[in-house]
Amino acid sequence: MTKSNIWRLAIIIGVILASTFFAWPLEKQIHLGLDLQGGMHLKYEVDVKEALESTLDNIINDLSKFLGSHNIKIRSIGKEKGKLLVRLRSDTDINKAEEVITSDYPILTKTRKVADGGVLIYKLTSDHEEYVYKNSVSQALETLRNRIDQFGVSEPSIQREGENRIIIQLPGIKDRQRAIDLIGKTARLEFRMLNEAIDPASAFERGIPKDSAVLYEKEFDRITKKIIGRKPYVIKKKVELTGDKLANAEVRFSQMNLPYVAIDFNNEGGKIFAQLTSDNVGRRMAIVLDDSVYSAPVIREAITGGSAMIEGNFSYEEANDLAIILRAGSLPAPLIKLEERTVGPSLGRDSIARGINSIVIGSIIVFLFMIFYYRLGGIIADIALGLNIVILSGALAYFGATLTLPGIAGIILTIGMAVDANVLVFERIREEIRNGKTVRVAVDSGFSKAFLTIIDANVTTLIAALVLFQFGTGPIKGFAVTLSIGVIASMFTAIFVSKTAFKYFLGNRRITELKI
Secondary structure: OOHHHHHHHHHHHHHHHHHHHOOOOOHHHOOOOOOOOOHHHHHHHEOHHHHHHHHHHHHHHHHHHHHOOOOOOOEEEEEOOOEEEEEEOOHHHHHHHHHHHHHOOOOOOEEEEEEOOEEEEEEHHHHHHHHHHHHHHHHHHHHHHHHHHHHHOOOEEEEOOOOOOEEEEEEOOOOOOHHHHHHOOOOOOOEEOOOOOOOHHHHHOOOOOOOEEEEEEEEEEOOOEEEEEEEEEEOOOOOOEHHHHEEEEEEEOOOOOOEEEEEEOOHHHHHHHHHHHHHOOOOEEEEEEEEEEEOOEEOOOOOOOEEEEEOOOOOOOHHHHHHHHHOOOOOOOEEEEEEEEOHHHHHHHHHHHHHHHHHHHHHHHHHHHHHHHHHHHHHHHHHHHHHHHHHHHHHHOOOOOOEOOHHHHHHHHHHHHHHHHHHHHHHHHHHHHHHOOOHHHHHHHHHHHHHHHHHHHHHHHHHHHHHHHHHHHHEEEEHHHHHHHHHHHHHHHHHHHHHHHHHHHHHHOOOOOOOO
16 A cells, blocks of 8 residues: 555544544434424514614613703603604703704704704614614624523524514423513613602592603412512603613522522612612612513612612522523513414424434435446445545534434435535546546546546535525525535545545556446
8 A cells, every 4th residue: 555545544534533523422412403303483573663762762861861961951851753852941051952962962863943942853863773773683683692592492593584583493492481481571671760749549540640650560479479460650751770781680589588689780880779779768669671560669778789689579480580681681672473383392303213214215225326336436435425424424513513304405415416426436437448548547537537527516516505504594504504514525535535445446456347
């Protein structure tokens, strides 16, 4: 054996050992997709219009404090049909307020001003509206990834579809409702003061003040944990502090061994919370999540440690899910559920069995055909095909790819493509032998002449697979992954492994006839 053949053989053995190392044991190393393992498929649409409304809400909260710091007296700041209305106490402050807003809020553009009423009307610039549209979907994707990662789902798939839709696949998920609750909550956390000048009963009779709203707290049965009623509160519309100032949230237990969610603010949030509690000692403050009151404690003293707690008669699981949601952050806009499908594990097992049977039957048919038609060449092609499957398994395991039913289809297609390259080589060798070339020259010539054809055919297929991976979703990506790896493996086995096998077989022997 020549030195060149020794090096070739060493590379092949190295690839086999590496592939086997990464793939063993195969059932533990390769993750199964939703269609093979069972689980949930969800499709949501991000309500981007609400994202614009939320942006205006944040501006209202900031602008009120900002104008106050410039000694501009405000009657009210509100929104109406996507526009911001700034009502001033004095007409003389209009020009000053306009100048301050223009210089410090470039994302706002003035539509008009009503001098007599001391009203300035603004809307978001078209550029910022477009930014909010795009960013709301990207932020929703990132928030959902954080929530699901902390939830502990193995190999979830979270992808964007179109402009504002998100597809979520959760393989192996068992608690369907818990997953939906975790994903669907907007989780906008707000700290707002109660309007203690009026009780809920009076508010329903005489009307709710313009600066307030009625929100409810769910009441649970202590034993069954079922909702038995809703307690109303009259709460100020003004948001004093939001959940975007949180640094951490975790589950802790009270002295009565009841779980609650402890939250820690960042530096800015801690200062605001300290000032808020200092200014409102003896008054009640509501902790509101998605327009639902979780608790409304009385502020006994100023809280300067930058921490607070959320109590709500939780189970540990509910408290943990709430902590996950708060840590991951709130969604920039509500999600509208468009589709929900559940794949049972029995269907997944049936799909796996059928997929494996397809691979085995397809491989056997190809193996027998190659041996029958190409004799020695067929045996070499079958060896290369077996190695191709080993390399494919090792690569899928190494990259942590998720195997789906279309992915199995990609493997079956790869089996056919793997021998296709060998067929091109063998036909070239046959042609050279018919032209009177010696066996050794015919083999060398067959590989060299088929080389460019094999490269062209496989590279174009690889480009198509990469395009499918880049622009496809879910199952399409699974097919593209196995096809791409299979194409690369088949080029290696057809060009490198098969040629090495022929060179080893021919060696220094004087062979005058080759049955191929």
